[in-house]
Amino acid sequence: MKSLPTFTMFLKPTHFSFTRHKSSSLKKHFQKVKGDPFNNKKRGEFYRSRAAFKLLEIDDKFHIFNKHCHNIVDLGFAPGAWSQVAVERLGKNDFTILGVDINQATPYKGCHYIQGDVTKISTHSKIREFFTDEDGLIQPLDLIMSDMMVNCTGHDHYDHVGNMELCNAGLILAFNQLRVGGNMVMKVWQGSELKLLEARMKVLFTKQYAFKPQSSRSESSELYFVGLGRRDLQYKVLLSDLFGDLEDIHKLQKQ
Numbered sequence: 001m002k003s004l005p006t007f008t009m010f011l012k013p014t015h016f017s018f019t020r021h022k023s024s025s026l027k028k029h030f031q032k033v034k035g036d037p038f039n040n041k042k043r044g045e046f047y048r049s050r051a052a053f054k055l056l057e058i059d060d061k062f063h064i065f066n067k068h069c070h071n072i073v074d075l076g077f078a079p080g081a082w083s084q085v086a087v088e089r090l091g092k093n094d095f096t097i098l099g100v101d102i103n104q105a106t107p108y109k110g111c112h113y114i115q116g117d118v119t120k121i122s123t124h125s126k127i128r129e130f131f132t133d134e135d136g137l138i139q140p141l142d143l144i145m146s147d148m149m150v151n152c153t154g155h156d157h158y159d160h161v162g163n164m165e166l167c168n169a170g171l172i173l174a175f176n177q178l179r180v181g182g183n184m185v186m187k188v189w190q191g192s193e194l195k196l197l198e199a200r201m202k203v204l205f206t207k208q209y210a211f212k213p214q215s216s217r218s219e220s221s222e223l224y225f226v227g228l229g230r231r232d233l234q235y236k237v238l239l240s241d242l243f244g245d246l247e248d249i250h251k252l253q254k255q
């Protein structure tokens with residue numbers, strides 16, 4: 001396998017823009033609670049997990065829960081804090097949230113849940129079925145959010161490779177089921193293959209960002225890729241093209 005540029009190169013401005021963001025809602029959290037705002041007992045009791053804070057920051061920055069956001073898939077849903085944030089942020093909007101997780105979980109109120117492995121085609125079929133209405137019309141997705149992560153081994157390379165497989169599965173879902181103009185957020189784990197994922201995102205989305213929320217521990221290799229505005233590829237790009245090597249993908253970007 002070709003060796004790919006390191007993540008430090010990935011952070012150069014010609015690639016994804018990389019920002020740390022001080023969110024207004026998080027500032028409010030700081031004011032409400034003393035001590036570590038992300039690890040506070042009261043806050044922890046309110047959200048199903050600390051992962052909520054990362055999504056709050058992402059939404060503050062990229063406004064993913066906007067008025068066009070109705071059909072949402074939450075990949076790696078358990079224990080459900082991201083769905084909880086989505087419900088909170090979408091308020092009275094008309095929305096449907098489907099959580100998907102390889103493990104058993106309890107759906108968040110007002111949300112739906114299926115147990116399934118996102119790397120399996122059968123799970124993608126279940127998602128499509130769920131969003132097919134009584135007349136057999138498939139309702140495309142407006143937002144795919146993925147906080148999926150393999151069980152960490154503590155060995156960064158293995159964790160990165162495991163995460164890449166999950167990200168690729170998320171991208172396949174975006175290719176097949178995300179509407180034109182739709183958005184995607186996914187957790188990525190730094191490593192040599194990130195360059196390839198970045199290139200695929202560039203083919204699929206008009207704007208892409210790499211974002212490290214403040215609530216994500218600085219020593220952690222995680223960050224989030226945000227793809228805004230799924231492109232209308234008009235059948236010029238096939239799924240197999242998207243999963244070609246880096247050189248082929250760069251050619252696609254020029255089309």
Ligand SMILES: C[S@@+](CC[C@H](N)C(=O)[O-])C[C@H]1O[C@@H](n2cnc3c(N)ncnc32)[C@H](O)[C@@H]1O
Binds near residue numbers: 077080100117
């Ligand atoms: C960091 S947790 C997600 C936390 C969640 N976003 C929240 O807010 O509560 C990662 C999740 O990814 C799930 N996961 C890992 N591999 C998966 C796969 N192949 N398919 C579906 N879910 C997967 C794990 O079971 C785990 O629940």
